[in-house]
Amino acid sequence: MALLAQQIPRCFNSIKLSSFIKATQITKHSPRPRQTLLNGLVAPALLSSDTCFLQWGIKTYRTSSSWSSFQSANPHRHKSSAQSTLLPSVSERPERIPSLESELPPEELEDLPPLCPLQPVSEEVAIQIAAHPLLPLSSFTLGDYIDHSETLQQLVKLGVDLSKIEKHPDVANLLLRLDFEKDIGQILLFLKDVGLEDNQLGSFLTKNCAIFSEDIENLKTRVAYLQSKNFSKTDITRMVKNSPFLLNFSVERLDNRLGFFQKELELSVKKTRDLVVRLPRLLTGSLEPVKENMKVYRLELGFKHNEIQHMVTRVPKMLTANKRKLVESFDYVHNVMNIPHHIIVKFPQVFNxxxxxxxxxxxxxxxxxxxxxxxxxxxxxxxxxxxxxxxxxxxxxxxxxxxxxxxxxxxxx
Incomplete structure (x- = not known):
């Protein structure tokens, strides 16, 4: 029995080697079109069949070992009886041994991985390989992410200048996290309702992509507030277009700004409304230049309060103009050209x-x-x-x- 146990592995090795040689000959002399196109799939097929032989050999060896143990426990059995019992156990194995000569279906071949990643492929296969660029972990430009982001692609189609947005990392990172349909689409529809045209969206969003971080209900509330102050739809459209950050500010801030100009300049409601429509950045910019210029007109240039009222309603930019420029213009017009205050008040364009x-x-x-x-x-x-x-x-x-x-x-x- 010990001799039989030693011969089984040798027999298995002999079967394994002959099967591999026969399979190789089949591959050489009978190439299948599918295997010729997909290089690297023949070897895995052989490896799969070889594994089946290995499993069968192990089971056969275990069967013979179990029988040997059984014979040792029953010494009265005849040797010929052992052989007659052993042979049917091999021939009547429960599992069918796959044949190397049988072909695997094409769908199984397609699921098999290539033998080696460095294995050469044919030109037909190479041109079908799609090479997608890797997504960079970090970058200083949004251009590296355009191929991977539908949001950026759609914004470019709208005319948004990404080179200006990427100068503000917080806004750029915000865009990369947004979904175009869910997060951006509703904002675009809102801006269209406000009155912006398609050819104006690109310029607006280039200046104020931060609007995508605003809640849509808050934006609608701010428009409703302006309407409650008797700003017409045309006025609101003009204000939003000329001052893109207008709707980023809360209702409380907008109300405080309107109250400041009405009180500081002692203007009527209508004149206050006309003032901010002509220069809407008065509602969004700093108030310090405005306060400083008011002092300059009154204390340094010698204009009366009612004269200041008349000039700023005619030329609103006088409220935010550079202080040095204002003083130089007045000095030349008044002291060199000898034009008095009351004529300058009638033609305040000289300050612009x-x-x-x-x-x-x-x-x-x-x-x-x-x-x-x-x-x-x-x-x-x-x-x-x-x-x-x-x-x-x-x-x-x-x-x-x-x-x-x-x-x-x-x-x-």
């Missing part, structure tokens, strides 16, 4: 004009002997036209000279 432009035109008129700004005297030059019309009209209607003469004069300065 570059100082060097005022100097160039005044010096040219003085060179021609036409610098006369008193309305009660002949050849009066209106201060409004003086600062607002283009050079061609200024030369033709006021200076009565050609543009080339004006340009030659400027070269002498």
């Amino acid at each position: 004009t570059r100082v060097f432009k005022i100097k160039e035109r005044h010096l040219f008129l003085a060179y021609l002997g036409k610098a006369q700004y008193d309305p009660v005297k002949p050849n009066y030059v209106s201060l409004d036209k003086f600062v607002s019309i283009p050079d061609e009209v200024f030369c033709k209607e006021i200076a009565k000279a050609s543009v080339s003469d004006f340009e030659k004069f400027l070269k002498t300065l």
